[in-house]
Amino acid sequence: MQRCGQCHRLVFYPRELCPYCSASDLTWEKLSGRGRVYSFTIVRKPSIPSFRSLAPYVYAIIELSEGVRLASNVINCLPEEVAIDMPVRPVFAKAPSSRTVLLFEPDPAPTKKPLLASG
Amino acid sequence: VSLRGSAAIVGVGEIPPIRSGEGLTALGLAAQATRLALDDAGLRIQEVDGLLVSASTTEPVFVWGGLVAEYLGVAPHYVDVVDLGGASAAGMIWRAAAAIRAGMCHTVLCITADVWDREKFYADFLPMMSLEAEFELPYGPMGVNTGYALIARRHMHLYGTTPEQLAKVAVDQRTNACLHPEAMFNQLPISIEDVLRSPMVVDPLHLLEIVRPCSGAGVVIVTSAARAADRPKPPVYLLGAGEYSDHTSIVNSPEITVSPIRESARLAFSMSGLRPSDMDLVSLYDCYTITVIMSLEDAGFCAKGEGGPFVSSTDLTFAGSLPCNTHGGQLSWGQPGLAGGMSHITEAVRQLRWDCGARQVREARHALVNGNGGTMSDECTLVLGRDR
Numbered sequence A: 001m002q003r004c005g006q007c008h009r010l011v012f013y014p015r016e017l018c019p020y021c022s023a024s025d026l027t028w029e030k031l032s033g034r035g036r037v038y039s040f041t042i043v044r045k046p047s048i049p050s051f052r053s054l055a056p057y058v059y060a061i062i063e064l065s066e067g068v069r070l071a072s073n074v075i076n077c078l079p080e081e082v083a084i085d086m087p088v089r090p091v092f093a094k095a096p097s098s099r100t101v102l103l104f105e106p107d108p109a110p111t112k113k114p115l116l117a118s119g
Numbered sequence B: 001v002s003l004r005g006s007a008a009i010v011g012v013g014e015i016p017p018i019r020s021g022e023g024l025t026a027l028g029l030a031a032q033a034t035r036l037a038l039d040d041a042g043l044r045i046q047e048v049d050g051l052l053v054s055a056s057t058t059e060p061v062f063v064w065g066g067l068v069a070e071y072l073g074v075a076p077h078y079v080d081v082v083d084l085g086g087a088s089a090a091g092m093i094w095r096a097a098a099a100i101r102a103g104m105c106h107t108v109l110c111i112t113a114d115v116w117d118r119e120k121f122y123a124d125f126l127p128m129m130s131l132e133a134e135f136e137l138p139y140g141p142m143g144v145n146t147g148y149a150l151i152a153r154r155h156m157h158l159y160g161t162t163p164e165q166l167a168k169v170a171v172d173q174r175t176n177a178c179l180h181p182e183a184m185f186n187q188l189p190i191s192i193e194d195v196l197r198s199p200m201v202v203d204p205l206h207l208l209e210i211v212r213p214c215s216g217a218g219v220v221i222v223t224s225a226a227r228a229a230d231r232p233k234p235p236v237y238l239l240g241a242g243e244y245s246d247h248t249s250i251v252n253s254p255e256i257t258v259s260p261i262r263e264s265a266r267l268a269f270s271m272s273g274l275r276p277s278d279m280d281l282v283s284l285y286d287c288y289t290i291t292v293i294m295s296l297e298d299a300g301f302c303a304k305g306e307g308g309p310f311v312s313s314t315d316l317t318f319a320g321s322l323p324c325n326t327h328g329g330q331l332s333w334g335q336p337g338l339a340g341g342m343s344h345i346t347e348a349v350r351q352l353r354w355d356c357g358a359r360q361v362r363e364a365r366h367a368l369v370n371g372n373g374g375t376m377s378d379e380c381t382l383v384l385g386r387d388r
Helices: A049-054 B026-041 B064-072 B085-101 B118-128 B130-135 B145-159 B163-177 B192-197 B261-272 B289-298 B307-313 B329-333 B342-352
Strands: A002-004 A026-028 A035-043 A057-064 A069-074 A087-094 A100-106 B007-018 B050-054 B078-082 B107-114 B200-202 B215-224 B236-245 B281-284 B366-373 B378-385
Touching (some): A035 B200, B007 B342, B064 B078, B145 B289, B163 B307, B163 B329, B215 B342, B236 B261, B261 B289, B289 B307, B289 B366
Parallel strands (some): B050 B107
Antiparallel strands (some): A002 A026, B007 B236
16 A cells, blocks of 8 residues: 655555655555455445346445555355454455455454355 | 634535436536525626536546536636535535634635436446455446445444334435425325335335435525624524545445444534434435444444444424424435435525425424434534524
């Protein structure tokens, strides 16, 4: 993720200028990847055709432990098991678009057998 | 220099919600609604010298403002496209007043018109939001629905807001819609149980808490207070306006349960010199039930977090202590795409003219209107009044 060289805040999504102080010296650094569920919803009737076979799935805002938020899915658990503030850790997977995307799973991993990954 | 009382709405015209988009164009609907607004204001098109128009989800045309002006036969001193999503209509009113106050023009057509085409909306329109396409669409959001579901879920988590409290908004607005002959859903009242029994679409929002997209158009005419005085219908004055935005995608909102309405409403009330308790009715953009609860909190009708208990214990119907969305709101009246926000203005104008028949709020003098664009992203709040 980008960090501003002037005000030292993390910047997401990637930009040419820091949105907090307009500095242009943004550098990349590695984050823990861990975080918590900030809010979530369960999509039951996807509007994007390629997601229809995955429903129901969890669409969430994840707040990383470094404080930055991003959109993602929570996988490897039942949608009903997801709760706000639940700790999560990163997993990488292929999206229906065939791009590699950053998803999250419960941390620690659920004791149950992992379910089919969404996303 | 304040806009307070400097301009007034003197004409309204509306093509009520049409379920299908079949065979319709935004341009055609805009023209039909303009004809009605001109008749209502007793004006000829030659007396119009300004034009504002909202974007359309199905006709993203280059120089759209100029095209609409040419189509209608307007030779404008001021023309622009106001692109604030659902806040576009409210945003037009103060822009028109500001241009009039600055002497750039004297009479402005404010036009919203849109045609619902589900396929075009999801395939062509949503992906135009380029950053969301890159950072959110890969995770399968359900259009705009997921953003509001995320707000509702966190609001419930932080404040204990219940599904029953959310449902109450839809119930009271349906009661209002049943007295509006042009509302899409005006046949049967609904109960809280009906809302909670309707299919869960995006947790925690049920089908009856989500707007039904449709086609339609709404046009109002804004002119100077001086010119407004001799129009056939009572003028409705702009007393206050405020606009604010602090994010586009809900993912980038500083705190998703606090909307920019807190700032836009503060500015609007401050300009008007009035307070929430002075409002005889509120006309709040209601794409979802949670939007109304958040709007009431952030505009200062109750404390943050108390919106749930507030709507439960307050009669929001036209006959109640705080009439809210007396046309049924978009939840029951219908959401004609990017034209939906204008319905909150046309209804407030009719209420302040005392022209609403069976659903008239008695002796209504002041109305608060809120336009909400994106995912509680672009907010424009207006205070309208029967007196200057």
